[in-house]
Amino acid sequence: MSALSFHAGPRALARLRSHGLRAEDIAIIPAAAGGPKGLIFQHLDQWLFGDWLAQSPRERMLIGSSIGAWRMAAACQRDPVKGCARLGELYSGQRYSSAKPGQDEIDQVVQELLREFVRGHEGDIVNHPHHRLHLITVRGKGSLAAAHQPRAQQLGFAQAALHNLASRERLGRVLERVVIGDSRADAPWLRERFDTFTTHFSTLTAHNLASGLLASGTLPLVMKPVCDIAGLPPGCYWDGGIIDYQLALPYSRAGGIVLYPHFNEHIVPGWLDKALPWRRAARGPNRGWLDNVLIASPSAEFKARLPRGKLPDRSDFKFYGLRQDERIRTWRQAMAEGERLRDDLAEFAARPDLSRIRPL
Numbered sequence: 001m002s003a004l005s006f007h008a009g010p011r012a013l014a015r016l017r018s019h020g021l022r023a024e025d026i027a028i029i030p031a032a033a034g035g036p037k038g039l040i041f042q043h044l045d046q047w048l049f050g051d052w053l054a055q056s057p058r059e060r061m062l063i064g065s066s067i068g069a070w071r072m073a074a075a076c077q078r079d080p081v082k083g084c085a086r087l088g089e090l091y092s093g094q095r096y097s098s099a100k101p102g103q104d105e106i107d108q109v110v111q112e113l114l115r116e117f118v119r120g121h122e123g124d125i126v127n128h129p130h131h132r133l134h135l136i137t138v139r140g141k142g143s144l145a146a147a148h149q150p151r152a153q154q155l156g157f158a159q160a161a162l163h164n165l166a167s168r169e170r171l172g173r174v175l176e177r178v179v180i181g182d183s184r185a186d187a188p189w190l191r192e193r194f195d196t197f198t199t200h201f202s203t204l205t206a207h208n209l210a211s212g213l214l215a216s217g218t219l220p221l222v223m224k225p226v227c228d229i230a231g232l233p234p235g236c237y238w239d240g241g242i243i244d245y246q247l248a249l250p251y252s253r254a255g256g257i258v259l260y261p262h263f264n265e266h267i268v269p270g271w272l273d274k275a276l277p278w279r280r281a282a283r284g285p286n287r288g289w290l291d292n293v294l295i296a297s298p299s300a301e302f303k304a305r306l307p308r309g310k311l312p313d314r315s316d317f318k319f320y321g322l323r324q325d326e327r328i329r330t331w332r333q334a335m336a337e338g339e340r341l342r343d344d345l346a347e348f349a350a351r352p353d354l355s356r357i358r359p360l
Contacts, residue, residue, distance in 0.1 A: 027254055065216055136247075137237045175197075245270050
């Protein structure tokens with residue numbers, strides 16, 4: 001059984017045919033939002049950043065939203081193996097006092113998780129010698145510009161859902177993209193306008209790292225917005241996955257290969273697009289953006305062998321309720337199964353079997 005499925009754009013496939021999969025060719029690593037789904041890559045991330053890529057150091061952009069941003073921050077710690085392990089332990093170990101915790105408790109648990117995760121590693125993460133970390137979050141406009149009141153948030157996100165249903169472009173009427181990134185990376189492929197969303201670029205520092213990570217993973221209506229982050233435009237911030245759920249970005253503008261460990265074989269642009277299959281990145285007018293992308297995703301056979309036959313996800317909080325020991329044990333069992341994803345990618349990198357690659 002193959003643990004991974006591989007999908008590639010034409011430029012990525014051509015490079016694989018001529019050179020194989022070489023660490024020196026990897027220029028960008030994206031990491032999607034998706035909450036607990038990201039846990040499945042713990043062992044793969046440890047090998048990727050602690051071993052394989054470390055053998056071929058070069059400037060690489062690591063870009064993520066929500067749990068993806070947290071994973072990439074773990075990869076930028078001085079010891080990425082320990083960083084990824086710590087993130088998995090803290091994230092899977094979340095505990096709440098009731099099956100339906102309120103915003104205050106969720107905020108407290110997540111903020112403590114992130115404080116524990118980054119404490120003492122701020123300098124490592126923002127000053128990594130080779131990695132250039134970029135976090136994605138969204139900033140409210142209109143009724144979401146200063147949405148401290150629950151009713152204002154409810155109205156604003158109801159408007160966001162209606163705008164997005166009409167067209168992805170109209171979502172930009174109520175939300176802006178904010179990229180908090182390493183100032184050492186020029187990244188013209190990302191900075192030059194590529195869609196209708198207003199995009200702000202701010203410098204990632206040790207002072208805004210924790211709040212930036214929190215904002216990138218702040219779920220609308222479930223958590224309170226993160227407001228007035230140091231060095232960012234004033235306002236209220238939420239989960240970057242609302243606009244950039246699975247990071248449908250113009251990668252083809254950049255050189256090199258984009259290696260994308262992803263929990264899907266396709267890329268959904270925004271969180272509100274999940275139920276809109278015609279919005280998938282490879283089917284739209286911007287499908288050329290993915291020409292240099294190689295996606296490595298858990299195969300259907302792999303997922304079928306996981307607890308409950310699926311990747312960990314947020315529905316598990318409701319399913320297990322206060323049976324929190326059982327949820328934690330199940331998530332950590334799934335993380336352990338992720339060793340097979342690591343081994344499959346390592347084997348593919350050593351001996352690429354191009355017959356396994358499908359087009360995006």
